[in-house]
Amino acid sequence: MTKDDLAKPDATGLRERHATAFMPNYGVPPVALVRGEGAYVWDEAGTRYLDLIAGIAVSSLGHGHPALVEAVSRQVATLAHTSNLFVNEPEVLLAERLLGLLGAPAKVFLANSGTEANECALKLVLKHGRAGGRGYVVAAENGFHGRTLGALSLTGKASIRDQFGPFPLDVRFVPYGDADALKQAVTGECSGVFLEPTQGEAGVVPPPDGYMAAAREICDATGALLVLDEIQSAIGRTGHWFAHQHDGIVPDVLTLAKGLGGGMPIGACVGFGDAGTLFAKGDHGSTFGGNPVSSAAALAVLGTIDRDGLLAHVRSAGERLAGGVAGLRHPLIAGVRGRGLWLAAVLTAPVAAQVQEAAQRAGFLVNAVQPDAVRLAPPLIVTEDQIDTFLAALPAILSEVAS
Incomplete structure (x- = not known):
């Protein structure tokens, strides 16, 4: 293996390779990520997702932040x-x-x-x-x-x-x-x-x-x-x-x-x-x-x-995200829990896993933290426009699951 091989690893079939090489305690995660920038990540096929998980509330500054x-x-x-x-x-x-x-x-x-x-x-x-x-x-x-x-x-x-x-x-x-x-x-x-x-x-x-x-x-x-x-x-x-x-x-x-x-x-x-x-x-x-x-x-x-004044941004962005989810008045939404950019969309049925899958197909990564709760924990740098993009797509995501 050359230095160039190490610099540019083969990302094809990462999920299959994971299943072969790793213990089965995680199963096989549904997406193989290869790159991130800001609040977005890309999988091995080049599909872009808005990251609303942030590595389980880890990637505070998103991906590739210059600082x-x-x-x-x-x-x-x-x-x-x-x-x-x-x-x-x-x-x-x-x-x-x-x-x-x-x-x-x-x-x-x-x-x-x-x-x-x-x-x-x-x-x-x-x-x-x-x-x-x-x-x-x-x-x-x-x-x-x-x-x-x-x-x-x-x-x-x-x-x-x-x-x-x-x-x-x-x-x-x-x-x-x-x-x-x-x-x-x-x-x-x-x-x-x-x-x-x-x-x-x-x-x-x-x-x-x-x-x-x-x-x-x-x-x-x-x-x-x-x-x-x-x-x-x-x-x-x-x-x-x-x-x-x-x-x-x-x-x-x-x-x-x-x-x-x-x-x-x-x-x-x-x-x-x-x-x-x-x-x-x-x-x-x-x-x-x-x-x-x-x-x-x-x-x-x-x-x-x-x-960058991110504490104030988290409060305002969190209010926008929580208010937007709660205001959908969709039959699958029972309410919203949490503070700031650490929220759960509470569902009226135990279909969080299906919501996670439908959101992924629509280009959004969310987390089915409980059967009736979808966790939303985006990077603290997520923008209002990005939040609005998710809120605009959410009714169709929920309706896909409901149908």
Whole structure:
């Protein structure tokens, strides 16, 4: 194989080649993507799609954004990896930037992914609990925190959890949004509470008014740590830097990933106050955590969101998208859930998979996150014209499914 072969790989038959080479846990994804620009992606046949998934709320700046390309290219040519045995400047700058955005005394651990950020948070909770004789953790039904065994033990989704149990942790699940159930479950023997400010994989389900504040009060009263999983909801996705800022609270532990790297793998666990100093030297680690290239990418994402006023854009674009879907008055549309550019079109029938397929045929990538809910999480740079193009096409997409 020559250098030219490596530069221009053969993209033909990628789905068939995937089926041959990969484990079957994903099945075979329906589209093989080969290129992206802005909010658009192209498949191997040259078909263009408006990307309304953004890699599951990851590609904050869309595809090929100049700021991200420049930051990653510069850093990989300067210093690509150090491990945790040495300090690199991008990781320090990133930690400082996150703390500045959060505006509260805290400390950061950088990892490679969301599930690893949640593993870090879980270890903090366990160390806190064992120091105080606390023995169990509370999480929410239908919550999703990852697929590694520790994070999976916190995930309240039986279909992906049960076949890998029993788990060594005592995790007690309560209905999401039920403050009374949460109060009954959290006692002085509880180590910590894991919640999403909006449940993502459950179908983009926001909390009822006052629920997050009640969770904060319950944890304050009992001494349990409040852990907020913002793997999907942070970094401008809901129109604030962090979704918990909608509720005016500060968690004890915060986990981040997805949109932080704009497409590069990164995760972060932030411990506030005493939670930030629970670990002693050697308690936790990551060879690739704080990687300078991923950290440089995250700095580019944060800088671009700030410089280009994308938080305000997310709020206005999200209102346009949500209002447009809700205003269709189509018999398949029951309503819209979510905030900013993190929404679910709620359906009157369990046909989300068919809607996803019909949208793909029409040139739009959406996600059937639940049987009756279609997730819409476009890049934060999606334009109003692009949103209007989707809204104009949606009635025919829905009618194709309904017929």
